[in-house]
Amino acid sequence: MSTIQLAVLAxxxxxxxxxxxxLALDAVVTGANALAYLALSGPLGRFLGADATLLLALGAxxxxxxxxVGLLAARRRPPALGVRAVVEANxxxxxxxxxxLALWLSPTTAxxxxxxxxxxxxxxxxxxxxxALKARQEIDS
Numbered sequence: 001m002s003t004i005q006l007a008v009l010a011x012x013x014x015x016x017x018x019x020x021x022x023l024a025l026d027a028v029v030t031g032a033n034a035l036a037y038l039a040l041s042g043p044l045g046r047f048l049g050a051d052a053t054l055l056l057a058l059g060a061x062x063x064x065x066x067x068x069v070g071l072l073a074a075r076r077r078p079p080a081l082g083v084r085a086v087v088e089a090n091x092x093x094x095x096x097x098x099x100x101l102a103l104w105l106s107p108t109t110a111x112x113x114x115x116x117x118x119x120x121x122x123x124x125x126x127x128x129x130x131x132a133l134k135a136r137q138e139i140d141s
Contacts, residue, residue: 018136020073020074023069023078034062037058049106090126094123100115
């Protein structure tokens with residue numbers, strides 16, 4: 001993906017703004033997911049075929065993670081190390097989601113679809129954030 005394509009997706013041509021927007025979008029989506037798991041763990045658990053306690057724990061974890069990513073996005077110039085940590089955490093989440101689905105989760109069909117879709121979404125955030133960081137670093141050098 002080129003810098004121009006990233007700029008179109010983020011609706012800005014400034015690499016710094018592109019990076020911050022992709023981090024902020026990640027924080028918002030993750031935070032919404034966290035709130036849903038925390039507020040609706042019972043009904044969502046039944047719908048997805050997941051234990052409500054697991055969803056509560058994931059919701060708490062995701063709320064903290066979303067807050068951290070949001071704080072990073074709010075910085076005028078998010079540090080490269082922090083962005084790389086988010087990218088790696090997102091990739092780990094995606095991989096672990098798919099491994100869990102294959103090895104130990106027994107979700108409903110909706111739960112299996114949800115697991116794959118969220119893993120792909122999170123991997124997409126990782127890719128966009130990585131490319132935006134790379135574009136920023138190219139401008140800086």
